[in-house]
Amino acid sequence: MCASLCAYTKAAGHGVTPPPEYSGAAPQSGGDVVFKILTGGCTVVVLVLIGAIFYELLANSWLSIKTFGWRFLVSSDWDAVRSRFGAASSIYGTLVCTAIAMLLAVPVGLVTALFLVELAPPRISRLVGTGVELLAAIPSIIYGMWGLFVFAPFLSNYVYPGLQSGLGFLPLFDGPTTGIGMLTAGIILAIMILPFITAVTRDVFMMVPPALRESAFGMGATTWEVTRKVTMRYGFKGIIGATLLGLGRAIGETMAVTFVIGNAHRIRISLLENGNTITSTLANEFQEAAAEPLFRAALIELGLILFVLTFVIQALAQLWLRRVSRGMGGGL
């Protein structure tokens, strides 16, 4: 089990019970006091850090907040020459790409976890499990390279023309089939968070008490029936937590999206059109913006919006997982 993934699942639950404290048991030596202050100080640094991030982002985007007010959130203007900025198209693109990624990755992650836990013989399960973990380890910029030079042309040549001839009457699939656009970005995001959702769901599935599943099998239920009616129902809350964690990752992903989304500041219904996300706007335009205070402040405000979004998602996931693991008697 990849430690970083595992850490996420353990995150809220504190699967391991902490050892009891001894601080009162023996007279403390001077070294102990120093050591305690030192390590406690590092812990405080971590606590201060998150406040500092929020403060810095807020302070440095203040110019833009003051200039545009709430209009920043709903305006889709993005004109560096006339210094008019709005976040609407970036927020829209972020939400659309994340939604596509979740719609694809959650069901596929679920059945892949089902395969790993219930169906595959141990050796194959280990092989596929390692493969899925390696998929999680590949840096996001590599996904970007592959997406831009290999996957987007593939979609443009073989998949999108067929999609358009079949579903082209829908405004969602109207437009050019260049392979660069929001749908491609969403699919690549889905591939990137798939290992994540698979890993957490697998852990949730394995937590279901064997007696529960075995008794369902004993009643004559098929594997799918046991999964749907026992395993998934038992682990439903854990799966929600996994989904939230995947969502938090997808929404902040930068490089892979920046490569394939096309970076156009506009809102289009069609998923095949170019778009942009908060992260791709930041990555693309930062260097030109560095010299102009208002442009820079607008970009940092985009960062602030993203930070608040991910913070809320993370906090919800934590509280949720903590509640769930308490309800299940720990272990998640």
Add this chain to the structure above:
Amino acid sequence: MTTDKVRKRQGDTVTPAEGPGRGPGLRPRPRTGRKACDLAVKILSGFFALLALFLLAWILSTVIRRGAIALNWEFFTELPPVAGAEGGGLSNAIIGTLLITALAALMGVPIGMMTGVYLAEFGAHSRIAAPARFVINVLMGTPSIIVGVFVYTFLVLPFGGFSGYAGAVALAILMLPVVARTSEDMLTLVPNTLRESALALGAPRWKVTLGVIFRAARSGLITGVILAVARIAGETAPLLFTALNSPWEVDGLGQPTANLTVTIFQYAMSPYDNWQQIAWGASLLITVFVLVVMLSTRFLLRTRSR
């Protein structure tokens, strides 16, 4: 498989649903539809598991095939070429990435590990422990680009300019929660009897931690650090706002510093074939590094657990 056997036996014995008190409602439901549905899901899940492996193979083979062409002696020894010219390499970016990553580890590992020690050994139930755990988990899920922007506003703007130091700080912040989390987990796994026996010998708490607990948890701690390094080695977004990039030799970290990932980004987005090829070479280098580290830690953990 055992489950199948169980089901078959069950089918044999239960089907005659007669006897006193058994209504028609308890008769077993028809099986064909349910079995077909079961089979469909089984095939589907096998298909998607295969698809995941296929995607991995597709990505890796692409990176290896296109990257291998770019890798040669010059790639490791020469400076980047001008656009459109032949030859050249990324010696500066390789050195830059190594320096920035090493400096980030020097800052992130001690602070992260101390935090882990506090949470596991000294203040497990203290007032700041619960909020600290919460913040560590939130930081772990904070997008790396946000950390980049933060360090930009915190270090680059006030101190006038992009620098390798700022890049190292950004990467250190990304490492911090990972190291802290894994250290805490690994230290809490050490059995209490070890602590008790060392304390009973009269050793002070800090000596017990450094001399006994650390030694017992050593391989787990090392694994955590290695995984954190692997995580930051492939990061691009935070460096874009801090270390930026440079076509020159690395001459201290006080100025924009060449590094592999930002080079990949800039060269891949350029229209020049030779730059794109170099970007593939750098991609191969990064991918091989990250995957080798991942697999070797798995191997390390498995041999330990045997």
